[in-house]
Amino acid sequence: QSQGGDIVVTYKDDIATLDPAIGYDWQNWSIIKSLYSRLMDYTPGTPDLVPSLAESFTVAPDGLTYTFKLRKGVKFSNGREVVAGDVKYSIERAVDPKTQGPGGGFFGAIVGYDDLVGGTATGLAGIETPDADTVVFKLSRPDATFLHVLAINFASVVPKEAVEAAAGDFGKKPVGSGTFVLKEWVIGQKLVFARNPDYFEKGVPHIDGFTIEIGQEPLVALLRLQRGEVDIAGDGVPPAKFLEMSKSPEFEGMIVDGQQLHTGYVTLNTRIKPLDDVKVRQALNMAINKERIVRIVNGRATPANQPLPPLMPGYDKSYEGYAYDVGKAKALLAEAGYPDGFPTVLYSTNTDPQPRIAQAIQQDLAAVGVKAEIKALAQSNVIAAGGTEGEAPMIWSGGMAWIADFPDPSNFYGPILGCAGAVQGGWNWSWYCNEDLQKQAVAADSLSDPAKKAEREALWGKIFIDIMKDAPWIPIFNERRVVAKSKRMGGADNIYVDPTRVINYDAIFVKP
Amino acid sequence: MTAPVLAVEGLSIDARTPAGPRRVLSEVSFALAAGETLCLAGESGSGKSITSLAIMRLLPKASLRVAAGAIRLEGRDLVGLSDRAMRRVRGGAIAMIFQEPMTSLNPVMRIGDQLIEAIRAHQGAEDATARARAMLDAVRISDPARRMGQYPHELSGGMRQRVMIAMALSCRPKVLIADEPTTALDVTVQAQILTLMRELKGEFGTSIILITHDMGVVAEMADRVAVMQAGRIVETAAALPLFTAPREDYTRTLLAAVPRLGARAGTDGPPRVTTQPLAATPAGTPPVLSVRDLSVTYRGARGWFGGTAAGHKAVEGVSFTLQRGRTLGLVGESGSGKSTTGKAVLGLVPFAGEVLLDGVAIAGLSPRAMRPLRRAAQMIFQDPYASLDPRMSVGAAIAEPLAIHRMGTAADRRDRAAELLRRVGLSPDHASRYPHEFSGGQRQRICIARALALEPRLIVADESVAALDVSVRGRVLDLMLELQETLGLAYLFISHDMAVIERMCHDVAVMRGGRIVEAGTRRAVFEVPAQAYTRELMAAVPIPDPARRPEPRRAIA
Amino acid sequence: MAALFLRRIVQAALILLGVAAITFLMLYALPADPAVLLAGRNATPQTVANIRHQLGLDQPLAVQFWHYLVDLVQGDLGRSFNQKTAVAPLIAARLPATLTLMAAGIAIEVVIGLTLGVVAALRRDGFVDRAVMTMSFVGVSTPQFLVALLLLYVFAATLGWFPMSGYGTAAHLVLPAFTLGILGAGWYARVVRSAMIDVLGQDYVRTANAKGLSAPRVVLRHALPNALLPVIAMIGIDIGQFMGGTVVVEAVYGWPGIGQLAWQAIQQVDIPIIMGVTLVSALAIVLGNLFADLVAPLIDPRIRTA
Amino acid sequence: MAAGSFLRGLLRRPTAVAGLLVIAAVVVAALFAPLLAPYAPDDQMFDGLSLEGAPLPPSAQFLLGTDTLGRDLLSRLVFGARTSLLIGLVANGTAVMIGLFVGVMAGYLGGFAGAALMRFTDLMTAFPALLLAIVLAALLKPSLWIVALVIAMVNWVQVARIAYTETRSLVERDFILAERAMGAGPARILGLHILPHLVPTAIVWGTLGIATTVLLEATLSFLGIGVQPPEPSWGNIVFESQSYFESAPWLVFFPGAAILATALAFNLVGDALRDLLDPTQRGRG
C-alpha cells in the first residue's frame, strides 16, 4: 500500500453539508466519516467494530454503563487536543433539537435523552466526563446496538469553539480529527481535501488528498474516467454503461461490484383495501418475476425474498420466501375474493431506473389481473405520500431504498417495519404493526451482552421471517453497488464498496 | 429651346403579377428644360410616383421593372447605367424629396449626420459640416446650428420637409423631383414650403419635377404641366393655356372638379342640387346639436394601473349650436381639436361641459341610455376603408346599425340595405361584396349609406372627402348636399380644406389650439374674416389659377 | 428618464413581490413535508415536530410569508433546509457560471441570428432566404437535450476537442454556449429578417438610396440600427429565460449554474432555495426587461423623450 | 380569402407541403395506432431484451429496436404520437383560449381592469417558465391532463400579449369607433368585430405553439415530471433512455427525430398560415 497521490472523485449533486450532526445522505456519509473520528469505528471493508478515538472500553454486566478511555494526544485540525468534554458536547449537539439533525433518535437509550429533546434540559445527564480522558455513558435501557451507534457519523467528535465560530455554518467549515481536512470548497463546483498530517494512526490515510467535483452527469463522469481525468465516479455506473464496461477488456479492473446492506422492496399498505388482506399481499408476493427485474438492471442485483440483505447478521439462508408462481397467485387472489384482480396505485421515484422497474412490476401485476397505475414523482413527494395514512397503496422503494446505517438487523426494523414508524410522517409505508413481533424486537435489542450476539441475531432473523408471513413487503432484490475507478487506484474491492462507508477514503491508495 | 436636362422617352413599366406582367405605365414621354418646373398631375394611381421612381431607378425590383423606353440625363441614358454610376447620379445630378416628411428621415440618426452623409457621398469630406449648416440656413430653418444635433422626431413636419429639401439640394442637383412634397402638411405650412421651393429654384438653378394631385399647387408652381391618367400622359402644355383652354376632356373634368376658394362669395348657403323645396324648420324646435363649454382632456402617458400622468387638453371651452338642415363647418390646422370635438359631441370620448343632442344632455349617460340617441346622430369618418370592418360584406355593414338597434327582420334589413345602396348611387348587387372590392369614392358612399340607415338628424362628417381624388370628391359632396336637401340632415362638417368648407357650409367655426377662435355664418367668416389666423388660413390656400400666382414672399418656419 | 427609471423600479419590486407570493403559496401547498424529509428515517415524531418548529413550519402561512418578506427586504433569502446554510451565498456562488453561460449563449445567438437574418432579408424570397429560414426552424424545433447530447458526444467524447464537463476555462464554455446559441439563433434570425424587411421598405431607406449612398452603408448605417429594437427586446427576454431555464444544458454539461441548484432543491423540497432561485430568475427577467428599456433609447432617440 | 385559393396558396409552398405531410403522418399514426403498431406499446417482451438485459438494436423483428424494458420502440413511438399530439392540441388549445381571453379583455376594457390584467400577465412572464412548470407538475402529481394544463399555464402569456396588442390596435381603429357610434354593445363589438380578426392569430399560434408544446412536454418528461409511465410519449421515451444515448443510440435518436420532425412540421405550416392569413405579415418572421 503505497503512500501519496491526489485523486479526483465526481458527483452529480451538491455535497449538502459536512456537519456530522446533520449530514445523512450516502454522498456526504463517506466524506464525513473521513473528516472526523468517533469513539468506535469499523475495520475497513468489514462490518467489524473496533475502538478508534477510544483506546479501550468496558461494558457493565447489566449493559447500562459504558466507560471509554480516550486515546491521548489526538488533535483537532485546529490544533487543540481532543478531550472527553468534546465527546459529550458532540453527542449532545446531535441530539439537541436546535441542531435540526436527523440522527438524534439513535441516542435514545442515553439517560436524559427525553429531557433534552423535550427541552427541559440542556445536556444529556447520561454522559459523564470524570476526567479529560474518560467518558461514561449511562443508558436507561439495554441497547445492543449502542457500540454501533457510537460509530455512526452522528457520534463524530467536533470542537465546540469551531462550531460556534462558524456561526451556524459548520457544515461548510468543518473541523474534525479525522484522516482528512477540507482545504477548499468552491460551492457548486468542487471540494478539495488534504490528508491530516497529525492523524493519530500512522500511515493512514494513503492518498495525499482528493478533490470532489460536483455537477457531473454519471455518464459524463464515466467518459472522463475512461480518459483518465477522473479516478472514482462517485455516482456509480448507470445501467446503460454497465454492460459495455463489464464486457469490454478495456475496463478490466475498473469496475468494482460489491454487496451492500441494501434491500429494494415494494411496500403493501396494510391499511388500504384490498391490501389489508394478508392473502392478497401473499398473492402479490408470488406475482413478481424478480429474475426479470434483475435482468432489467443488467444483473447488478440478486433477487430477494426477505427484508434483510445477505450480508446482514440474521439473514436466513434457508428461507425460501414466496416463489414466483402466477397460477398460485391468481388462485390466492380468487380465494381472497378478487378473481379478476383490482385496480391500485404504485408509487415510485422519478429517476432512472426506478420508473422502469416500476413498470416491470406493473406488468407482472397485470398478469394476475392487478391493474396498477404508476405515479413516478420526485422523491420527496413519494415520501410524503408514504407517510400519509391511506394515501399510497404500493411504493417501490428504489432510489430511497434502505441502506443500513450500521450492520445490525435491528436497523431494518424500527422505523420501517415497527409500530413506531406507522405514524403520520413515518417511514413505515406498509403501515404494518404487529404488537407481538414488536415485543420480541424489544427483547432482542435488550440482549446487549456481546456474548449473546448469536442468540440475538437468531432472534432477529426469526422476527423477519415472521414478518414475511404477514407479507407487508414484496422484497424485490438486493442491489450490489458498482463503482468505477481508474486503473491506477489500488486496494481491495471492499474498500470502494465499504458496507459502512461506501467509499473508504482512509483505505484507498494510488498504485505506485 | 435648349437641349432638355432630362428627357423621358417612351417609358413603359410592367408590374409583376401572378397572372403575368401588367402594364402600369405606357409610353410616357416628356422633357424637362433647364430651370423649368414641370408638374405631373393626375388622379391617384395614374402612375406619377412610379414615373419618378423609375427616373431615380428606385423601383422596387421585386414587383416593377422598366419594360421599354429611355431616360436621358443630359443625353446619357440612365436605364442601362451600372449601379455604381447610378449611385453618383442619385443625390448628385438628380435629387428627390418624398411625400411623407414624417417618415422620410432616418429616425435614429441626427439631422446633421444625415445631411453630411449626403454631401460626403458626392463631394469631398473636408467642409461637409459647414456646408450642411449652410444648407439648413438656405432652407430658412430656424436655429440651424441646433437642428444639426437634433433627431427628426424633434422637428415639425414643415421643418422636416425643409431638411429634406436641404438634403436634396445640398449637392446642387440639376434636377429635383418632388413627389407630393406638401400633401401631408397643413395649408399654411404648404404655402411656406412651396414658396421656399420657388425661391431655391432661382438660387440653385435647379429644374424641378413636381408631382401633385392638387391643381391649386400646380397653378402656383408649374411652368408646364403633364396630366396623367391610367399610366399615360394625356396632355402636356404650358401652365397658363392648360388652365384656360384645356384640350382634353379629362383635363377639363379634372379642373372642373377643383373647388375654388371664393367661388361661393356672395351667397349664403351651399348650392342647390335638387329642385325639391327645402323643408322649413318650425320655429321653437330645439337645435339638433347644442354644445356649451365643451372640454376634452386626453389622459397622458398611461401609468402603471391606468393612472394618469399629466393630461392634455385637446379641446377647451367650445360652444356652438347646429340647427336642423344646416351645416356647420369646423376648420383649423392639424391638431387643433376638430376630430376631438366631433367625437365628443357623439359621446365617443369622455368630455366636460354640456352637449345636447336633440335637446337631451348626453353627459354621463350609460351606453344603454345612450343607445336611442345614437339613432339621431351618426358619424362618417375620414378614411372610409378604415371605418368599414374588412371582414364584413358591405350589405351587412349597412344593415349593421339596424341589427344593433334590433330593427326589422333580417329580410327587412337586407331590403333596406339594398335601398340605401341605391340611394347613394350604388347597385344593390354590391351588397355581397367586401370593402376592398370598392374604390375609395364608392367606399365613402357605403359609409354614407350606413350612416343614413338609422335616418339620423345629424351626421358628423370628419374629413369625409380628404382621402378622395378631386373628381370623386365632387361627386361625394354633391351627394351629401342632396341628402341634406331631401332629408333635412344637419352636418357637423370637419375639414382642413377651406374650399370644401366654403362649398358645403352655412356656418363656420375656426379652431386653433383646441379653441374656437372665430365663428359665424360662412359668408361672414369667409368674406370679412375678423381674425388674422383666419385670414392666414385663407391666404395660404393655393388658387387654381396660374394667372393669379402670388408674389414670392419670405416664409418664416 | 429618471421618472421612468423610478417607475420601472417600483414596477419591478411589485412584480417580484407577486412572484414571491405565488411561489410561496405554491411551495407550501406542496404535499411533501420538508421536516419529514430532513428528519430522516430514524426520527421520532418528536424530532420531526422539533424540526418543523425550528424551521417555523408550524406557524400560519401568512405569518411565515410575512417573516419571509421581512427577511427578504433585508436581503436575506433564508437558510436552506437541507444544507443548513444561508441561501444567498449558495446562489451567489453559482451566479458567475450562470452569467457566463448566459452571456456567451446570447452572444452566439445574436451574432449568428443577426448575420443570417440580415442576409436572408437582403436575399428575400431567394434560395438563401429559404435555406436560412428553414434552418432557423430546424433550430427552434430541435429539443435542447438532443443537441446537448449530440454536441457532447461528437465534439467532446469522440473528437475530444473540448472538455466534456465542468467549468472554468473558455474551452469548457464552448459546447454549452453553442447548445444554447444554436437553438436560439433561429428565433433571432427570424426576428431580424422580419424587422429588416420591414425597415428596408421604409421611406427613409428610400431616402438613403436616393442620396446615392452605397448599399453596405444603407444596410448597416440606416436599416440595421432601426431593425435592432426587437433584438434588444429579445435579449432582454433571454436574459430572464436563461437565468432560470438552462436546467437541461447545465445537467448535461455539468455546468455549475443556478439551474442545477434549482433542480436539486426541487428534488429535496428545499423551499428556501427554490424560493431564492425563483426570485433571482424573476429578478433577472425584470432586469432583462429593464435592460431592454434602457438600451432601446440609446438606439432609438424617439423613445428617449417619451 | 376563399377556402380554395387558401388551400392552393398553402400547397404552393414546398416547405408547407412537407410540413403537412409530416403532420398527416403523425395524425394517422395517432388515430390508427392500434392498427399500425406491430406490438402492444407496453408489452415488455421476453425476447425484447438481450440475455444480459440490454435493449436490442433495430432488426427485422423490431424495426426500430427495443427499449430498456424489451418493448418495441416503433410501437411506442406510434402510440406516443397520440400522447404528444393530444398534449399539443389540448395544452395549446387551452393556452390559446386563456391567452385570447385575457388579451382581448385587457385590450378591450383598457383602464384599470385592462392594466391589472396585463400586469398579471407581466407577473406570469417574470415567472421562470420551466420552474413554474416543474413546481406545478410536482404539486399536481403528473398525468397526461396535468401536463397539458401545466404547459397551458406556461404558454398562454405570449398569446395574451399578442392578443392584447392586436385588440388595442383594433379598438383604436375607425370601424370599431364606428360601431360604437352606431350604439353597438361590447358583446357585439367583441364577438362580431374583434374576435374574427384574431382568428388568424389564434390559428397561427395554435400551430406554432404545438411545436413549443411538444418540446416542452419532452423537456418535462426529460426531467422526469411529464406523462406517467408506461404511457408512451415521445418525451418520456427519450427520458427513460437518455443514459443509453451511447450504448443504444436508437432509443434517443428515433424519438428525438420524431419530436424534431413534428415540431418542424408545425412550425413550417404555422409560418405558411401566417403568410396566408395575414397579408401584412407576408414573408416576415
Ligand SMILES: Nc1ncnc2c1ncn2[C@@H]1O[C@H](COP(=O)(O)OP(=O)(O)OP(=O)(O)O)[C@@H](O)[C@H]1O
Ligand atoms: N410595387 C408595385 N407593384 C405593383 N403595382 C404597383 C406598384 N406600385 C404601384 N403600382 C401600380 O402602379 C400604378 C401607378 O402607381 P403610382 O404610385 O405611380 O400612382 P400615383 O399616380 O403616384 O398615385 P397617388 O397619387 O395615389 O400617389 C397603380 O395602379 C399602382 O397600383
Ligand SMILES: Nc1ncnc2c1ncn2[C@@H]1O[C@H](COP(=O)(O)OP(=O)(O)OP(=O)(O)O)[C@@H](O)[C@H]1O
Ligand atoms: N387618443 C388621443 N390621445 C391623446 N391625445 C390625442 C388623442 N387624439 C388626439 N389627441 C391630441 O389632441 C389634439 C387634437 O387632436 P384632433 O385629432 O382633434 O385634431 P384635428 O384637429 O382633428 O387634427 P387633424 O386635422 O390632424 O385631424 C392633438 O394635439 C392630438 O395630438
Ligand SMILES: [Mg+2]
Ligand atoms: Mg404617388
Ligand SMILES: [Mg+2]
Ligand atoms: Mg382630425
Ligand code: NI
Ligand atoms: Ni389636400
